[in-house]
Amino acid sequence: MxxxxxxxxxxxxxxxxxxxxxxxxxxxxxxxxxxxxxxxxxxxxxxxxxxxxxxxxxxxxxxxxxxxxxxxxxxxxxxxxxxxxxxxxxxxxxxxxxxxxxxxxxxxxxxxxGALFQRYELLKAQLEAEGLFASERKRPLPVQPAVIGIVTSLQAAALRDMLRTLRNRYPLVQVILAPALVQGVEAPASIAAALDLLNEHGEADVVIVGRGGGSIEELWAFNEEVVARAIARSRIPVISGVGHETDFTIADFVADHRASTPTAAATAAVPDIADWQSTLLQKQQVLTDLMTARIEDLQDQVAYALRDLEHVSPQNTVIKHKQQVDEYTDRLHTYMQHLLSLRAERLRSASLQLHSLSPLLTIARGYAVVRQHSDQTVVTSVQQVQAGDVLTIQVQDGLIPVEVVRP
The missing domain is CATH 2.40.50.140 (Nucleic acid-binding proteins)
Structure with a gap:
């Protein structure tokens, strides 16, 4: 049992x-x-x-x-x-x-x-023959998109990954979400309608069509002709990010750019602002170095100009002339001192000679000097005076006034 x-x-x-x-x-x-x-x-x-x-x-x-x-x-x-x-x-x-x-x-x-693979190969061959995979019809992705359109499921983990990647790499970008079913019978028509809606809206610079990994059946919506045609007629460049690295869908071949995963699609859609910051820092350093070198060069030029200016500056001549003036002043002072000394000596000699001839010496020996009181004229003869004239007699220790009674 x-x-x-x-x-x-x-x-x-x-x-x-x-x-x-x-x-x-x-x-x-x-x-x-x-x-x-x-x-x-x-x-x-x-x-x-x-x-x-x-x-x-x-x-x-x-x-x-x-x-x-x-x-x-x-x-x-x-x-x-x-x-x-x-x-x-x-x-x-x-x-x-x-x-x-x-x-x-x-x-x-x-x-x-298998049946699915045969359908895949048949549609791939058909669309390739129509030129939908041709490289010349692939459009370049915008370098700095302002608006990103995303076609995926609202519940998909891939959506969160893409939004996080866009926010981290390029927070300046705006996102327009066109929700769509990405698995099941109704998914192909839903994806195509979402793509057409973004084109009608017209604001997106690039569109990401994506979903995360899964089985071939789960990814099959992206192998349907209606999705391929919608991507081909899109006026906006389309990035396909479906499944994993090894997954290739018809949408990948038709899209303007194929990314291995939804996260890789978001990475391809926008620049990395960190690269910009790094580039700006590098350019800032280059500019700083150039400005520093330029300033140093100008400083050298100013120093050379100052040295040249000093060579031709009148200040040197003024200083030279000042020195000459000082030298001439010293020489003139020496000359004047010498001249004064010489004149003083001559004056002293003349003074001695004059003293030796001075009548004061005669007076000191008992002689006197008679002068007219009115004009101090020396009287040497009686003929020079008359009765009533006032005379001054100079003796050794003073003057004696007298009046002439008679000559």
Whole structure:
């Protein structure tokens, strides 16, 4: 009796017990332990470890598959990619941790291309023949866009990534969001309508059409012809940023610029203001260096001019003449001193000579000098006086006034 057979209507078992039961049920089924299944590969990823994980799809049904490195090397399996039609051999098991059924693949046989891949290649060839992929029709992206249009889902994580990137790189830009479905049957028409709406609005300088990564089915809206035609007729340059680096959609080929991710699309759409700041700082330094060099050159020129001016300046002549004046003054002073000394000596000699001839010496020996009182004329003869004249007799110690009685 199995575990579930013993349970009553109102009994319950743990998740672990049920998971173990499902695992055991699959392991005892001989058909499921060695089974071939065919379908189309989707969401294929090979990790650095060498293990390959993919989904095998057919219509609306899908099965996760695990193809370990050891099995791949043992069977020399081809490199798997989305869109391949495969027949896989392996065992069906229940992965308890994730609670999912998956096939552990032992061998793969390629069956050609899947239906989706064939549709992809057919439309790609058609649009390429019409010239929609031609490089000459690709328009350059604006260097400094003022307005960015974005076509994506409002709920997409890619939208937050793009807005954050635009804000960090170029906060001057404005964003116009044209919401659209990016997955499902209605997504292609929604994306095309959003693109047309941005063109009618006319303010965007560049448009980003994007969404994050996913399986080929989840990205399929960007492989539809209606989206490709909308991008091709857009008057505004279009950047396609869909999925991951390895994902290529029809939209990528038609767009004016293909970015590997939505974040890369936002990066391509705007310049990095940090680069501008760095460039400005570099130019500021260059300008500062030029101005410093120019000022130093002018200072040198001023110094040379001052030296030249000093050579021709009248101040030197004035200083020279001042020195000459000082020298002449000293010489004149010396000459005048000498002249005064000479004249003084001569005066002294004349004074001595005059003194030796002075009548005072005669008077001092008992002689007197008689003068007219009126005009001090020296009287040397009686003929010079008359009765009544007043005379002055000078003796050694003074003057004696006298009156002539008779001559």
């Amino acid at each position: 199995h575990l579930l057979d013993s349970l009553g209507a109102h009994s319950a078992i743990s998740v672990s017990a049920l998971s173990l039961y499902l695992k055991e049920m699959l392991e005892i089924n001989d058909i499921l332990q060695n089974i071939w299944v065919h379908g189309e590969v989707s969401n294929c990823k090979t990790y650095p470890s060498g293990h390959c994980y993919f989904t095998l799809k057919e219509g609306d049904s899908q099965l996760p598959c695990v193809f370990f490195k050891s099995a791949r090397l043992r069977t020399s399996a081809p490199t798997l990619r989305d869109g391949m039609a495969l027949a896989v051999n392996g065992r069906v098991a229940f992965y308890e941790r994730d609670g999912k059924l998956q096939i552990y693949v032992d061998e793969v046989i390629p069956l050609g291309e």
